[in-house]
Amino acid sequence: MLREATRVLQTAEVPSPRVDAEILLAHVVGVARPEVVRRALLGQPLDEAEHTAYLGLVDERAARVPLQHLTGAASFAGLDLAVGPGVFVPRPETETLVELAVEAATGLDDAMVVDLCSGSGAIALAVKHRVPSAQVVGVEVSPEAHAWALHNALRTGLDVEMRQGDARAAGEELLGRVDLVTCNPPYIPLGAVPVDPEVRDHDPQVALYGGSDDGLHLPIAMAARASQLLRPGGVLLVEHADTQGETLPAALDAQRVWREVTDHADLTGRPRVTRAVRR
Ligand SMILES: C[S@@+](CC[C@H](N)C(=O)[O-])C[C@H]1O[C@@H](n2cnc3c(N)ncnc32)[C@H](O)[C@@H]1O
Numbered sequence: 001m002l003r004e005a006t007r008v009l010q011t012a013e014v015p016s017p018r019v020d021a022e023i024l025l026a027h028v029v030g031v032a033r034p035e036v037v038r039r040a041l042l043g044q045p046l047d048e049a050e051h052t053a054y055l056g057l058v059d060e061r062a063a064r065v066p067l068q069h070l071t072g073a074a075s076f077a078g079l080d081l082a083v084g085p086g087v088f089v090p091r092p093e094t095e096t097l098v099e100l101a102v103e104a105a106t107g108l109d110d111a112m113v114v115d116l117c118s119g120s121g122a123i124a125l126a127v128k129h130r131v132p133s134a135q136v137v138g139v140e141v142s143p144e145a146h147a148w149a150l151h152n153a154l155r156t157g158l159d160v161e162m163r164q165g166d167a168r169a170a171g172e173e174l175l176g177r178v179d180l181v182t183c184n185p186p187y188i189p190l191g192a193v194p195v196d197p198e199v200r201d202h203d204p205q206v207a208l209y210g211g212s213d214d215g216l217h218l219p220i221a222m223a224a225r226a227s228q229l230l231r232p233g234g235v236l237l238v239e240h241a242d243t244q245g246e247t248l249p250a251a252l253d254a255q256r257v258w259r260e261v262t263d264h265a266d267l268t269g270r271p272r273v274t275r276a277v278r279r
Helices: 002-011 017-029 033-041 048-062 067-071 092-105 122-130 143-156 197-202 217-229 247-255
Strands: 073-076 079-082 112-116 135-140 161-164 178-183 230-239 258-265 271-278
Touching (some): 002 048, 079 122, 079 143, 092 271, 122 178, 135 143, 178 217, 247 258, 247 271
Parallel strands (some): 178 230
16 A cells, blocks of 8 residues: 555656655654554555545645644644645744744743744744743734634643734834844746746745845845844744745845844755844
């Protein structure tokens, strides 16, 4: 069963066919992945309902529906988040930003944190999880994504205020009072259509494109709002594409409100997050 599912996924050029076949099987049977692999190796059969469900999910995955949409969940920074149509699936590389955020918020008394472009709430919830004393607000423009963020706040039991609206005008009552702004904005250059069908066909367009040929229109606009929200000495962290590791820091320097503008690589060594301190 696993071997046949892996072959189907391999033929469809799914990047990690065996792992996906195992995760889908574990999802259908309702046990952890190592256990489902053990049962498959022992030749334990699925019942008819499980078998039908599994074949259906493997077919959908072969059609390049994101794995996380099929299981309904994404692991992110130690949290189990609900995801599906209408919301950006959180990525492992964004955990780099979370680590920098935890470092910035740790040691501050009741740090005030605003996460712009919250999506599923991934960053906002991860920061609250790691720094429980922080007050965290998430802001997301898409009603569909906002609904997922509200759901994830309930699911994780983390006390984060999820707001819906344009992040470029967010937090009017917080101006000059925020210790840390995190942001994973849309940053793909216009016209640079993602190759992976999972991204191109399933992540919402509003989550992907940065609004200009270099993809930096929205990231720069988010940084401008962050400069109004942050107190002097407050920290901004913005994720970016691996091609923007010099251009985004240069754009922040040009705003003339930041000091100590530095860029940070993700775990694969690619430029990923710009950090800046409000003057
Ligand atoms: C790349 S996704 C990041 C989502 C989440 N922070 C994460 O890291 O998984 C960008 C998010 O920004 C949202 N967005 C786009 N324009 C926005 C705006 N003007 N104000 C607030 N959110 C916006 C999109 O809907 C999407 O959820």
